[in-house]
Amino acid sequence: MSEPRPSLARRWGWNSLRLRLLLAIAAWVVVGIGGIWISAVSLFARHVEQGYHEELEVHVRELAGLIRLQPDGTPVLTRPLSDPRYLVPMSGFYWQVNVDGHAPLRSRSMRRGELDEQVAHSAEVLHRIDKGPSGPAITYGFVAKGPQGQDVHYMIATDQRLLDATIADFTRDLTVWLAGLAVTLLLTGAAVVLFAFEPLDRLALAIGRLRRGDRAALKGKLPYEIAPLADDLNAYIAHNAEMVERARVEAGNLAHSLRTPLAVIIDEAERLSRDPRTAGSAQVLLDHSQRMAQQIELRLARARAAVSGALPGAVSRIDEVLPSILSALQRLHPGIRFDLTQPSDDPATLPIDPTDLTELLSNLIDNAGKWARARVTVTVTANAAGGVVTIVDDGPGLTAEQRAMAGEPGLRFDPARPGSGLGLAIARDLAQAHGLSLTLSDRSDGLAGLQVRLA
Structure with missing residues (x-):
């Protein structure tokens, strides 16, 4: 009968080295991929936000350079900003200029709503998240003095949703790619575990065949790390078999050496039993000789059983x-x-x-x-x-x-x-x-x- 392979539950059970190694690989994959995901999303978000802020600060300064005040103080734009998104209606990119005593000047993209001129309350460029024409917006602004000493408020705004969408798109793509990488690493780890433990499976099957008696020794090419174990086990089996054979020979010799004199004693006792004068003593000798013969047979049988039972692979x-x-x-x-x-x-x-x-x-x-x-x-x-x-x-x-x-x-x-x-x-x-x-x-x-x- 063929030796069945260990069941899947046994090979991958809680007491399995395969499962322990695979769980360790899975833990490192989760920690590593998770760390990469968190770090990458955080770095990307910070760089995108920094890019948006730098861009808006440039645009608000560009806006200030393109605004001219007419003699009556009315602001006019000498030419459009370099970014065409300020011309697209409700694009999420807006600008606004406020001059005290005059109607605000707004970008073509701002079809409704307005920007809060309180953002532009300092000569330095400041920003905050404020309510914009189409939702929460990142608003930059500063205030400067006009030719006649009036305050001119310059404001640039970009919808927060555009920044969030950029980060979300990157996060989604990164998640898909890292998830694929994690699955690939886990499958690779499982394949490595299976490949690494395959020689141990072959060794277990070889030991099973040895135990059943299909083989007299462990055979087959094994990795360098396992081969000494198989060689030592083969040497032990050969030594054990030699000891068993010697024990059997010695048991046979002992039986022969005891049976011969015992047979002489029994024969002499039977001869003496025929004489009425020695019949009683002869019967005592016969009784004890029979007991000795029984004990010799029993002890020899037990000795043979003991040495035979210690030999693996008997079948x-x-x-x-x-x-x-x-x-x-x-x-x-x-x-x-x-x-x-x-x-x-x-x-x-x-x-x-x-x-x-x-x-x-x-x-x-x-x-x-x-x-x-x-x-x-x-x-x-x-x-x-x-x-x-x-x-x-x-x-x-x-x-x-x-x-x-x-x-x-x-x-x-x-x-x-x-x-x-x-x-x-x-x-x-x-x-x-x-x-x-x-x-x-x-x-x-x-x-x-x-x-x-x-x-």
Whole structure:
């Protein structure tokens, strides 16, 4: 089965480095773009306002230079101002000249309203925001003395809306461009994050394949920063596998070295049991020798399970192990029918060494064969986690109390039946060492018998 990629929610969850890095990028983009937006709008507004003010001050001085007072004091304009907008009706650009005792002289653009001559109350050019002919206006003005000593008020005004519109147009265009830049930066940041973390995804998939047993080592070209990690992990796996193999060899050697003298002791005890004078002592030797044999088998099985369970990447296909087991047990239990049902298109697997799986299933199916009346059914199903093996016999089954005690070393519910009482104990140790679940229950169809599920 193929190792699925981590889900999108997991890769981009709150505990994800991708999300943290992308949030950091987003924060810097927001702060940077926001700072640029605020600074640019502020600078542009200040420069535009300064330009308007300088322009109006020039125009009001130009207006003063173009006004002539007739002998009776009536103001006249010698020629139009250089800016033609003062000639367009209600253009937002206006001028006005007031002379005491005479009607105001206004620009052609001022079709209605008037400018307040109070703005022009000083010999210096002053300005303020005042009510104009077409709304709030930036008004400049100053007062000067005429040939006859009369006050001449010169005023120039521009609608505030024109300045606001210029700033608003710039702000809108700047916002669109900066928003586009922010989106581009965020997308680029996301692409950089995806590209940067892609080797970690490949490493995770490689470790998954290693854990399933599809690979014996991490392979593939990785970035310089990650390659040492993969190399060290490969070295650790190789060293661990070597230790496991040595432990298995030592366990086998220990078993051989103990079984040989123990067999001699048992043989001598059986010989002595035939003599009435030594029969009692011989029986004591036989009893203790059998206990020693049971403990040797149990301890060796647990040692093999411990070292095998520590090795990553162990995996077995169930369909490759079961046929030989059933063939051997069929000869051991000739009166029992062993039926096997397993998928052919999607082979089921279990995360356990093939040797340990063979021993585990042999003990379970052998135990079922000992208690069955006529039939043992072995069913294999594949699932997302690998596979499940269900063993069902048609024997008397076990009570709830017996199922709770089953698996204790040396426990035999029926001493008359052959066996040492170690089969379930060894099976439980192997299953536990490899992280497998081993459960005993009544048959799901309600008939008599025991159902064992290994997953």
